Amino acid sequence: MSQSLLYNVLIPVTKAVVCFLVVALVAGVLTLIERRVLAALQIRKGPNRVGWNGALQWLADVVKLITKEDHVPSKAEKVVHLLAPLLVMAPALTVFAVLPFGPDFSVTLPWIGKVTTPVHAAADVNVALLLLLAVSSIGVYGIILGGWGSNSKYALVGGLRSAAQLISYEVPMGFAVVAAILMANSLSLVAIIEAQRKAGVWFVFPGLIAFFCYFVSGVAETNRIPFDLPEAESELVAGFHTEYSGFRWAIFFLSEYANMIVISTVATTLFFGGWLRPFPNVAWLGFLDVVPPMAWLLLKVCLFLFVYIWFRGTFPRYRFDQLMALGWKALLPISLGNLVLVAFAALWGAAGLRVLGAVLTVAFAGGLLWARLRPARPRGTTSMAGRPAEVRV
Amino acid sequence: MDVSLALFWAFAAVAVAGAVGVIVMRQPVHSALFLLLTFLAVAVLFVVAHAEFVAAVQVLVYAGGIMVLFLYTIMLVNVRRQAGEPYLHRQAGVALGVGLLLLAVVGGVVLGDARRLADAHAAAPAARLTEVVGSGVAAGNSQAVGWLLYREYLLPFEIASVLLLVAMIGAVVLGKRTMEKFD
Numbered sequence: 319m320s321q322s323l324l325y326n327v328l329i330p331v332t333k334a335v336v337c338f339l340v341v342a343l344v345a346g347v348l349t350l351i352e353r354r355v356l357a358a359l360q361i362r363k364g365p366n367r368v369g370w371n372g373a374l375q376w377l378a379d380v381v382k383l384i385t386k387e388d389h390v391p392s393k394a395e396k397v398v399h400l401l402a403p404l405l406v407m408a409p410a411l412t413v414f415a416v417l418p419f420g421p422d423f424s425v426t427l428p429w430i431g432k433v434t435t436p437v438h439a440a441a442d443v444n445v446a447l448l449l450l451l452a453v454s455s456i457g458v459y460g461i462i463l464g465g466w467g468s469n470s471k472y473a474l475v476g477g478l479r480s481a482a483q484l485i486s487y488e489v490p491m492g493f494a495v496v497a498a499i500l501m502a503n504s505l506s507l508v509a510i511i512e513a514q515r516k517a518g519v520w521f522v523f524p525g526l527i528a529f530f531c532y533f534v535s536g537v538a539e540t541n542r543i544p545f546d547l548p549e550a551e552s553e554l555v556a557g558f559h560t561e562y563s564g565f566r567w568a569i570f571f572l573s574e575y576a577n578m579i580v581i582s583t584v585a586t587t588l589f590f591g592g593w594l595r596p597f598p599n600v601a602w603l604g605f606l607d608v609v610p611p612m613a614w615l616l617l618k619v620c621l622f623l624f625v626y627i628w629f630r631g632t633f634p635r636y637r638f639d640q641l642m643a644l645g646w647k648a649l650l651p652i653s654l655g656n657l658v659l660v661a662f663a664a665l666w667g668a669a670g671l672r673v674l675g676a677v678l679t680v681a682f683a684g685g686l687l688w689a690r691l692r693p694a695r696p697r698g699t700t701s702m703a704g705r706p707a708e709v710r711v
Numbered sequence: 712m713d714v715s716l717a718l719f720w721a722f723a724a725v726a727v728a729g730a731v732g733v734i735v736m737r738q739p740v741h742s743a744l745f746l747l748l749t750f751l752a753v754a755v756l757f758v759v760a761h762a763e764f765v766a767a768v769q770v771l772v773y774a775g776g777i778m779v780l781f782l783y784t785i786m787l788v789n790v791r792r793q794a795g796e797p798y799l800h801r802q803a804g805v806a807l808g809v810g811l812l813l814l815a816v817v818g819g820v821v822l823g824d825a826r827r828l829a830d831a832h833a834a835a836p837a838a839r840l841t842e843v844v845g846s847g848v849a850a851g852n853s854q855a856v857g858w859l860l861y862r863e864y865l866l867p868f869e870i871a872s873v874l875l876l877v878a879m880i881g882a883v884v885l886g887k888r889t890m891e892k893f894d
Binding site for chain 1: 738747770776782783853
């Protein structure tokens with residue numbers, strides 16, 4: 319078999335198929351974990367009948383969703399209605415092409431021989447980060463069109479909200495990503511991970527503020543609580559996917575989980591050293607290398623996914639004007655200011671990053687301590703509760 | 712035929728088909744979707760030309776930002792055309808004239824410059840890149856764009872950004888005036 323066919327067709331296709339299957343599987347299992355964790359947070363039991371203690375509940379759900387009736391509302395824009403779920407899923411899965419899951423590895427296959435390839439669906443693109451932002455910004459079309467094409471007021475309002483929200487939060491997210499680029503001096507995700515190894519410090523320390531902005535924007539971009547205004551069930555039934563059922567609804571669902579995995583993986587890559595072990599430069603921690611790099615990445619990504627579920631069980635939903643105010647009046651100036659800070663530190667090289675990291679970590683720890691020690695605030699005096707909402711349409 | 716040339720023709724055809732779709736469709740949302748198709752096809756053309764940075768920015772800004780706002784506005788305005796209503800009203804003749812004129816101008820420029828550009832393209836980019844970027848910077852795509860933008864063309868770049876800022880302020884002022892009228 320010719321080398322070019324092997325490296326340009328066979329390996330990428332195999333990786334893409336494996337990637338898709340793994341994402342679908344993880345999304346399925348994640349629904350179960352989410353329901354169990356939420357139940358634990360709310361002191362109830364959660365699904366515990368199907369299989370061993372509920373372990374097969376997600377399979378039952380899959381079967382249920384596939385066999386459900388696929389309903390298209392009357393007077394809906396039929397083509398748009400059918401296209402929308404695909405427009406959400408395609409970008410969500412495409413992004414996996416540039417995510418790095420591990421360094422190069424070699425396998426010896428029968429018939430073919432030794433093959434060395436990175437654990438990537440596609441390749442180390444030199445504009446990977448930009449591509450990632452670009453492709454994920456396409457996903458909003460599916461949501462808007464799903465809302466518009468359903469011929470339903472609830473769905474339409476959900477779609478409009480989502481368009482406004484996604485555009486607003488893309489800006490602080492972009493600035494947070496730029497901070498990571500400044501620290502690493504590259505747009506390539508692999509180069510960013512290598513830069514963290516060289517600097518000897520995970521970028522979460524000098525980029526503490528950037529990471530905060532990134533993750534908050536990420537939660538908003540994936541339409542998760544507390545930013546799930548586009549599908550707020552207390553106001554909009556189910557928002558943009560009100561009129562979807564069966565398998566098409568499942569595609570929306572799958573895309574949401576795929577997006578969560580993407581945001582978690584990118585947060586890990588940019589700020590938590592990707593597949594690197596903790597303290598990659600400390601020699602006496604070398605025994606940690608027995609854990610393969612991909613397992614480190616998986617562990618960190620799982621932590622973020624857990625935080626997602628934790629958020630859902632902890633925070634109440636924002637009001638729409640609060641959501642917009644948070645995006646434009648808080649996150650945007652913070653991420654911009656942080657950019658200046660990080661730029662000065664990056665000018666000073668790895669030492670600057672370490673100093674900034676130390677300062678920010680101490681400030682953060684001090685803030686936590688202060689918040690813990692100060693007397694509790696009387697009820698009803700939070701800044702959110704005080705002002706009446708100004709709603710202009 | 713080599714792969715990149717085949718890709719170029721395929722996606723050029725998609726871009727043109729999308730552009731035709733934009734003006735043929737009666738439902739504005741469908742027009743917007745065809746415009747999105749054109750933007751994406753043009754982005755692929757950029758990739759074929761090895762301008763990955765421009766391609767990513769094209770998708771990020773035009774497809775991911777501007778078109779979303781377009782769709783947003785169209786959905787809010789909700790234009791419903793009656794069936795059988797004339798498509799161009801009385802502007803058909805003028806539109807045809809202006810279109811032909813534009814075609815002649817652009818076509819003339821392209822035909823006149825095509826050969827010169829092709830010759831320049833064959834020789835220039837690699838040499839120009841090393842000349843501008845020098846040996847210090849790894850000659851990646853985004854580095855080259857940044858280098859050119861902030862070294863060679865800093866003044867035009869700043870002027871363009873001021874122009875955009877003025878346009879934005881103007882839009883805000885106009886929008887605020889109509890809102891006060893409605894209050």
